[in-house]
Amino acid sequence: MIQVKNLKKSFGSNEVLKDINVTVKPKEVVVVIGPSGSGKSTFLRCINMLETITGGSVLIEGVDITDKKTDINKIRTEVGMVFQQFNLFPHKKVIENIMLAPMKVRNIPAEEARKKGLELLRKVGLEDKADAYPDSLSGGQKQRVAIARALAMEPNIMLFDEPTSALDPEMVGEVLEVMKELAKEGMTMVVVTHEMGFAKEVGDRVIFMDGGLIVEEKVPSELFDNPQEERTKAFLSKVL
């Protein structure tokens, strides 16, 4: 469960998030859409404190992450993140990418971490790539490894920051497929994306952001078929 209250974020004098209030319930899939520069990625990055928060609060499973006493490293083990640019560790093999954090952060023995890693690779359909280096993978494969790597920490929540935006079109499907599978299993997800088809099919709720504010927030069918706000209409007319 994620509770975001009056979240504000500024970069210098540039206020990127003005007043964001969102609650994401367990097992819910929330899709965030909006034009570039609307603050949607920043919003996502505030949820695991990759950005320092200027004002307001973010509660993960009831724990306020803006509180100085909170162990942010512990919170982050519960919140997996997938990046637009994959950010795989290029000096490590695929399986080592997945094993690293469980071994170093959770002190899981190598043997067990490897077993778990192979299981996750099977889940994303890349078991045969365990001993390959990330450089030899296609974009879609890299992103699936990145998802497996995040899942290895057994998070309760997964954040996706435009996971398919850096992919060639023919590889988008394979990544979305893995994400759909996750959603079906009941993972709590917040997904920033431009894939409207995914939002419609998988999202429980769609948030439309613009200018650092949440403009409209509805179930997908309502938002896409019957948007109320002018800005939402204008945006959807461009992307649909």
Next chain:
Amino acid sequence: MDFRWDIIVEYSPLLLKGTLLTIGFSLASILIGTILGLFIGLGKMLRNKWYALPFKWYINFFRGTPLMVQILLIHFAVVPAFIGTTNAIAAAILALSLNSAAYVAEIFRAGIQSIDRGQMEAARSLGMTHVQAMRYVILPQALKRMIPPLGNEFIVLVKDSSLAALIAAPELMYWGRAMQGQYMRPWEPYLSAAVIYLVLTLSLNYLLNYFEKRWATE
């Protein structure tokens, strides 16, 4: 022009001794300078400006003043101030190490900062601490990129060690100058020294290329 091979032969045991000392304190300075440089580089990257300041000025001083001045200062002023007497070899190693550390610190900083920000973010998002992310994700990648500039620095250091002749540390250049002083001939001593330095730097270069290739294919 007659070239007197005989005086080179006569001096060869001394040149050999000098070369061994040159190799010895080049190695010592590379080792000490690199370790010290890593810490100074980290120090300069501290987020708190005030904590980073001394490291910044350390680098400013050692990069901004001639090595010759540093060697003289350390030999005649700094070492005596601490132990009452001085020792040319110790002073030379100290000066070369401190000087080299400043350059290594900058190489180190540049190496770390050349690693994409996403690497740190990915590591932190998995719950790793800053230190763990540095140790397992950033440094292994940065070190690989640091080999070529570090190699340059080591080669410069080997050559700069010849300045230790000024304080009578009996290294290669010292014996070159002694030979010149005895026979008043310019070609034989200085060419001998030049050839030996060249062999040393080329060997070092070969070694570094070897490591670079080996790490690259991993």
